[in-house]
Structures are given as C-alpha cells and as structure tokens.
Amino acid sequence: MQRYTQQRNAILNALVAAARPMSPQEVLVAAREATPSLGIATVYRNLKLLVGDSLVHAVELPGEPPRYEVADLGHHHHFKCTACDRVFDVGECVADLKRLLPAGFTLERHDITLYGRCRDCGAGARPRPRR
Secondary structure, eight states: OOOOOHHHHHHHHHHHHHTSOBOHHHHHHHHTTTOTTOOHHHHHHHHHHHHHTTSEEEEOOTTSOOEEEESTTOSOEEEEETTTOOEEEEOOOOSOGGGGSOTTOOOOOOOOEEEEOOTTTTTTSOOOOOO
C-alpha cells in the first residue's frame, strides 16, 4: 500500500467524481481543479500505483489506450460516444448470455461495449472518423 499524497488523492477523487472511465488526459484536467500544478507524468505514475493497490482498474476498449475507473463498481459494461469519445458505465447486464453459446461451450466471462452518441452530443453531432 502506497502513501497517499495530495496528487494521488486528487487523481482518485477526480475518478470518483466523474463516475465514468477517464483517459489520463481527462484525469489530469479534472484533478488540476484540486492540484493545479499536477502534470501528466504524475497522473500516469499514480494511476499505475492506484491500479497496483486495486483501487482503480484499466478499462480496455479495442484499439484504444486504456481509460481508468474506480475498482469497486462490480460487474458492468460501457458505452462509448462516437462524437466526443467519452466512455460511460452501463449498469445493467444482458440476461442469459449462455443461450447464445454453441452447444458444449462454457462461458467464463464477457465484456460488452455499446457505441453511439451520449446525451450531451445527441443525434445532431457528427461522429469522429475512426483512426
């Protein structure tokens, strides 16, 4: 367990307040409200330590760098906005995924990411081109 510095607390508090997975850059912007001198290298270093302490975990989306969220959320899925690139938590899980499996297969785990436009971006925003 690491010593909790002002910077580490600001980073953890930013993730808690956001209540959604955040990129390191988003964490930096949010945590600077409490610690204006915070730098991106400090964010990366502290995210790694917080993951090591099991307080934060990385959210891996295909083809993208990880985003981070608090680790005590339980099983859930994610929604990625195609207009603003933010990622949000989806609390419910699809019922009875086992029925989709071929005969004789065993489901061990699953991860579902939904894609569309968030409430802020609405239907009128143009999606960003995929890289």
